[in-house]
Amino acid sequence: MVDEKFTIGIDDTGYLDQHLTTKLMRSWLSQMVEQSLIHSEGITRHQLFESEKISSSYKNRSLAFTFNTSQSIFEIEDQLVDFIRTASSPHANPAIAILSRHSDSLHALAFGRRCKNELLKLSDSEQYASESNVLLRGLGGNRNGMIGALAAVGLRAGGDDGIFVHINGLEDLKGDQSAGDIRNNSALQHIVDISSGEELDRDDMIKIDSYLRPKLINGNPTQYVQLIANSKVWTPLA
Numbered sequence: 001m002v003d004e005k006f007t008i009g010i011d012d013t014g015y016l017d018q019h020l021t022t023k024l025m026r027s028w029l030s031q032m033v034e035q036s037l038i039h040s041e042g043i044t045r046h047q048l049f050e051s052e053k054i055s056s057s058y059k060n061r062s063l064a065f066t067f068n069t070s071q072s073i074f075e076i077e078d079q080l081v082d083f084i085r086t087a088s089s090p091h092a093n094p095a096i097a098i099l100s101r102h103s104d105s106l107h108a109l110a111f112g113r114r115c116k117n118e119l120l121k122l123s124d125s126e127q128y129a130s131e132s133n134v135l136l137r138g139l140g141g142n143r144n145g146m147i148g149a150l151a152a153v154g155l156r157a158g159g160d161d162g163i164f165v166h167i168n169g170l171e172d173l174k175g176d177q178s179a180g181d182i183r184n185n186s187a188l189q190h191i192v193d194i195s196s197g198e199e200l201d202r203d204d205m206i207k208i209d210s211y212l213r214p215k216l217i218n219g220n221p222t223q224y225v226q227l228i229a230n231s232k233v234w235t236p237l238a
Contacts, residue, residue, distance in 0.1 A: 011148030093141030
């Protein structure tokens with residue numbers, strides 16, 4: 001069977017702890033990768049509109065991830081739903097959105113962009129999901145997680161929004177690393193000088209004090225860096 005690419009949006013599995021959602025998704029992806037069921041392209045975090053009217057876990061952010069698999073959309077849905085229902089907080093309003101090659105990604109992106117600038121309703125997410133042929137499911141509570149899940153899946157598919165919170169190999173990189181070693185040992189291939197827009201040479205050194213957090217640019221994880229004054233070492237930009 002030929003592999004197909006899916007993009008998943010997730011929101012509100014952790015109630016008051018947004019980091020729990022990240023932890024859960026990393027756990028699910030790890031299990032699926034270990035079983036050779038998927039090839040992951042990393043997890044992104046997407047900032048949405050903040051309002052006192054929104055009961056969000058942490059600054060109204062939602063997550064998305066993309067992967068290739070030979071499994072069907074319904075097999076993925078069943079496994080993900082079972083996992084989230086078992087592992088998410090009992091007080092949460094979890095939801096998932098699944099975008100496939102049959103979806104209208106531009107229409108889903110339009111919804112995501114609106115969610116960055118205005119407060120939308122649950123009925124808006126249901127309408128956009130239906131119009132864009134995105135599988136959208138609320139898995140508990142008041143189902144309001146559907147709004148963030150659909151927004152995240154649209155923004156991730158658009159390729160130019162979000163920060164990577166997980167990429168294969170990236171968490172193992174600490175201290176001074178050459179651009180070449182980073183590219184060889186992780187899925188991060190684009191390391192760019194913020195001033196010139198040029199890719200760093202393989203021998204250029206980057207000082208990593210904590211985890212790198214690349215941005216999603218043109219569909220790829222991209223880490224911007226700047227040269228430390230009076231040195232030949234580069235520092236990552238958040």
